[in-house]
Amino acid sequence: MTTEPSDDRFITLLLANQSRVYRFLFTLVPRREDVEDLFQQTCLTLWQERAKFDPKKGEFASWACAIAHNNVRNFRRRESTRQALLSEEVAELLLATREAGGRFSEECHLALQHCLKRLPPHQMALVEESYREGAIKSTAAATGRSVNALYKSLRRIRAILHDCMLRVLAEGSTS
Amino acid sequence: MNSDEAARLRNWADAYVEGTLGPAERESLERELLTSAEARRFFLSYLELHAGLAWQFRGIESELPFLREVKPTPVSTSPWWGWSLPWAAAVLAVAAVVWLSMRGAPREPGADSEAVLAVVRETLRGRWADGREVRVSESVWRGGWSLQSGLILLAGVDGVELLVEGPAIAEWLGAQHIRLTSGTVVVRMPKGRSGFVVETAQMRVTDLGTEFGVSVSPSGDERVQVYNGLVRTEATASGAVQELKAGSGLRCSAAGELAPAAFVEDRFIRRMPRTMPATPGGPLYNRSVLESVAVMRATNEVSVDGQLTEWNRGTFFKSACEPPYAATYFVEGGMMYDATHLYVAAHVGDPEPMRNASRDGFQFAGGSVIVRLSTDRRLGWPLKGINRQFRPTNPSRELVADSTNERVKSLILWHDAKSGRASLDLQHSFELEPAAAAPAGWKGAFQMDADGLGYTLEYAIPWRLLHCESDPPRAGDVMGALWTVHWSDADGRICFGQLVDVTNQNPPASQTPHPPAFFLSGPYWGRAVFQ
Numbered sequence: 168m169t170t171e172p173s174d175d176r177f178i179t180l181l182l183a184n185q186s187r188v189y190r191f192l193f194t195l196v197p198r199r200e201d202v203e204d205l206f207q208q209t210c211l212t213l214w215q216e217r218a219k220f221d222p223k224k225g226e227f228a229s230w231a232c233a234i235a236h237n238n239v240r241n242f243r244r245r246e247s248t249r250q251a252l253l254s255e256e257v258a259e260l261l262l263a264t265r266e267a268g269g270r271f272s273e274e275c276h277l278a279l280q281h282c283l284k285r286l287p288p289h290q291m292a293l294v295e296e297s298y299r300e301g302a303i304k305s306t307a308a309a310t311g312r313s314v315n316a317l318y319k320s321l322r323r324i325r326a327i328l329h330d331c332m333l334r335v336l337a338e339g340s341t342s
Numbered sequence: 343m344n345s346d347e348a349a350r351l352r353n354w355a356d357a358y359v360e361g362t363l364g365p366a367e368r369e370s371l372e373r374e375l376l377t378s379a380e381a382r383r384f385f386l387s388y389l390e391l392h393a394g395l396a397w398q399f400r401g402i403e404s405e406l407p408f409l410r411e412v413k414p415t416p417v418s419t420s421p422w423w424g425w426s427l428p429w430a431a432a433v434l435a436v437a438a439v440v441w442l443s444m445r446g447a448p449r450e451p452g453a454d455s456e457a458v459l460a461v462v463r464e465t466l467r468g469r470w471a472d473g474r475e476v477r478v479s480e481s482v483w484r485g486g487w488s489l490q491s492g493l494i495l496l497a498g499v500d501g502v503e504l505l506v507e508g509p510a511i512a513e514w515l516g517a518q519h520i521r522l523t524s525g526t527v528v529v530r531m532p533k534g535r536s537g538f539v540v541e542t543a544q545m546r547v548t549d550l551g552t553e554f555g556v557s558v559s560p561s562g563d564e565r566v567q568v569y570n571g572l573v574r575t576e577a578t579a580s581g582a583v584q585e586l587k588a589g590s591g592l593r594c595s596a597a598g599e600l601a602p603a604a605f606v607e608d609r610f611i612r613r614m615p616r617t618m619p620a621t622p623g624g625p626l627y628n629r630s631v632l633e634s635v636a637v638m639r640a641t642n643e644v645s646v647d648g649q650l651t652e653w654n655r656g657t658f659f660k661s662a663c664e665p666p667y668a669a670t671y672f673v674e675g676g677m678m679y680d681a682t683h684l685y686v687a688a689h690v691g692d693p694e695p696m697r698n699a700s701r702d703g704f705q706f707a708g709g710s711v712i713v714r715l716s717t718d719r720r721l722g723w724p725l726k727g728i729n730r731q732f733r734p735t736n737p738s739r740e741l742v743a744d745s746t747n748e749r750v751k752s753l754i755l756w757h758d759a760k761s762g763r764a765s766l767d768l769q770h771s772f773e774l775e776p777a778a779a780a781p782a783g784w785k786g787a788f789q790m791d792a793d794g795l796g797y798t799l800e801y802a803i804p805w806r807l808l809h810c811e812s813d814p815p816r817a818g819d820v821m822g823a824l825w826t827v828h829w830s831d832a833d834g835r836i837c838f839g840q841l842v843d844v845t846n847q848n849p850p851a852s853q854t855p856h857p858p859a860f861f862l863s864g865p866y867w868g869r870a871v872f873q
């Protein structure tokens with residue numbers, strides 16, 4: 168068996184794990200635009216470095232997230248004056264907590280899917296419209312509501328979803 | 343952490359993700375995160391929520407990052423850097439397009455991603471049961487999922503390709519193992535590989551290096567058909583084993599009896615169509631807001647010709663798919679009755695009208711209207727009966743009686759494109775048992791809209807066929823009812839979407855099925871009010 172994955176297998180792994188990489192980046196960088204840029208850079212790096220991926224040494228997701236982390240470190244150096252980022256010490260501590268939680272990220276993901284199914288259609292529609300890339304202003308314009316009012320509604324829905332997620336995580340079930 | 347602390351932390355998290363966190367708040371947030379593991383977990387779960395939503399609702403066009411322009415990153419001043427990124431992006435784009443359109447699934451088993459067992463490789467108007475559009479490259483995780491409509495191609499990490507036709511309910515149990523509860527799937531293994539298992543309620547189908555289709559109808563009828571290679575089928579109840587070769591088929595009844603079945607090439611969709619229809623369309627899906635339909639007394643003899651001259655269209659209900667498709671995909675429906683017949687009329691907005699290819703067992707998928715109606719006033723409203731797959735383990739005798747009452751009818755109405763005639767299929771009870779013989783004595787007619795973007799249907803169905811000729815519904819009766827419309831592709835084969843309406847607007851608070859499954863659960867049916 169070859170240790171170098173074929174390109175099609177590599178793309179399958181990348182497609183299967185891109186959601187994890189994207190969510191990992193959000194743990195370290197809050198702004199959507201920054202995450203999108205870092206995500207693109209990370210995917211490109213992964214492709215360029217694909218020959219170095221060895222399935223025997225660990226999971227694809229771990230390898231991909233390590234590369235994403237390096238990109239975030241570079242980003243942090245470039246964006247050191249940006250006030251939006253948490254300190255490196257806090258960021259590293261958050262990552263350590265995330266990793267110590269084992270499948271914490273996956274369990275959160277499953278819990279969110281479970282909770283989204285229970286969201287009333289009108290709230291689901293607002294979340295969907297607001298989270299489409301760069302759509303919050305256009306959503307506000309289309310619905311005749313102010314951006315502030317939209318953010319307020321969105322906060323309320325996120326709180327509902329978050330409460331639901333915490334409940335599911337505590338119960339350890341998404342059935 | 344008490345509720346005040348949680349609310350404060352959540353406020354900071356909101357401000358953090360929205361980019362409005364002030365310096366003093368950031369300092370407080372960081373202090374909290376540095377000193378409390380509980381706060382870190384709380385904060386992280388909130389970031390996971392935000393990230394999950396951002397991922398889930400990204401636009402389709404941004405799904406594959408290598409298909410987008412990659413912004414140069416100012417880490418190097420080398421002139422090669424500015425050139426190499428677009429070049430690499432182009433290579434990636436070519437690789438991705440080639441892989442997505444031409445290459446088979448990967449050949450080597452996945453050594454990781456134990457929870458993600460497949461990705462969506464292609465979708466033709468696929469929509470999950472909760473209404474979300476299926477997206478290319480979306481991960482499919484271990485566990486259950488339900489496809490409302492459309493056709494999706496899944497690539498398993500272990501090499502298998504699954505073409506799934508909605509509506510379907512399935513569960514990934516492992517890289518080489520799915521359970522199919524209802525719907526159809528065609529399994530294709532890469533050359534030299536075998537061992538994929540499709541498990542159903544009555545069978546275990548194991549591939550021995552092949553391409554095969556498996557279907558499970560809502561009534562529990564199961565079929566296997568082999569296109570290439572060999573499969574091994576094992577009846578769960580009896581343990582009887584059969585090997586099927588290419589060109590053969592097998593049927594397993596709800597009672598678990600295996601029997602040879604005719605091989606019908608067209609029974610399963612084996613390939614993703616390469617061209618999309620030019621007509622407007624998209625994910626078809628509605629939010630039901632109607633609870634009742636008026637069934638008017640027919641005062642004159644009804645001439646079944648699709649002209650609806652005897653009908654008062656003012657009594658029709660109208661329901662439409664969600665914008666922007668509401669103007670294209672809609673139904674205006676009406677019902678009438680007299681002492682001998684039930685009459686059904688509908689005008690359906692459909693850019694591919696009257697194309698139904700009448701695929702055996704999947705007539706509904708090619709474009710149809712399904713009217714479900716209880717004709718037994720003793721069942722009252724809301725109905726209580728439910729299909730066996732949703733009944734409790736030890737159902738009461740009353741619940742079983744309601745669920746198997748043969749006066750609960752499903753009327754499947756469609757236009758057969760081959761013969762050019764109206765067609766009718768009848769199913770009984772919540773078990774959707776087929777009629778013993780082809781129904782006779784009914785009349786039906788279809789008329790296409792002048793602009794070719796819809797059709798009108800008109801049916802007269804004797805109460806005799808609905809098992810109530812001696813006691814037909816009368817004025818004042820309120821019966822359970824449900825309307826469903828299906829739209830198809832241009833070939834009248836694949837279900838592109840559906841609309842479900844006339845539903846109980848205050849359904850039971852317990853586990854709510856998605857609208858596509860309402861037909862299996864009486865408490866979610868709306869009312870037919872006989873005038």
